[in-house]
Amino acid sequence: MAKKIAEKFKMMIPAGSANPSPPVGPALGQRGVNIMEFCKAFNEKTKDKMGFKIPVIVTVYVDKSFTFETKQPPASDLILKAAGIKKGTDNPILNKVGSITKAKLDEVIDQKIADLNTNDREAAAKILAGTCRSMGIEIVD
Incomplete structure (x- = not known):
């Protein structure tokens, strides 16, 4: 028989460095x-x-046991790492802060497609291209 779920909640935690201090502990x-x-x-x-x-995503059961499911890092973080820059721009229309090749974008798609709301690579490419555009990152061939 399946355990009865008491609560489900989401958190963002730095990989490999969860500790009992806030926000994880509380x-x-x-x-x-x-x-x-x-x-x-x-x-x-x-x-x-x-x-x-x-x-x-942490699932807490009535008996206070738990399970958790990790997702891939946010698309913006993966794109920043692929582009080799620290952060995006505050005004993507006027300021371009970097560029990313289509090959690098494909690598990001491979990592992120499981968490996106599509299984189609072309749709995933459009989603991530929009993220790049909003961060001031150009996609080059």
Whole structure:
């Protein structure tokens, strides 16, 4: 028989460095979850993605046990890393801060397509191209 779910919630946690301090500790503690157990499991699962903030969906059950599902890092973070820049622009119409090749964009698509609301690579390319455009990053051949 399946466990009864008490609550589901989302958090963004730096990969491989979850610790009991805010925001992780209070978010888990108020729901009765074993904080250190979560931190150890999360850090072990995300140690290969260091440097990114990882979206995580935590499911807490009535008996205070939990499961969690990690997602891919935000598309904007993946694009910034691929473009080799620190941050996007505040005005994408006037200021272009960098460029990314279509090959690099394809690599980002490969990583991110599981979390997007499409399975079509062309649609995923359009979604990520829009993200690039809003960050002031040009896509070049």
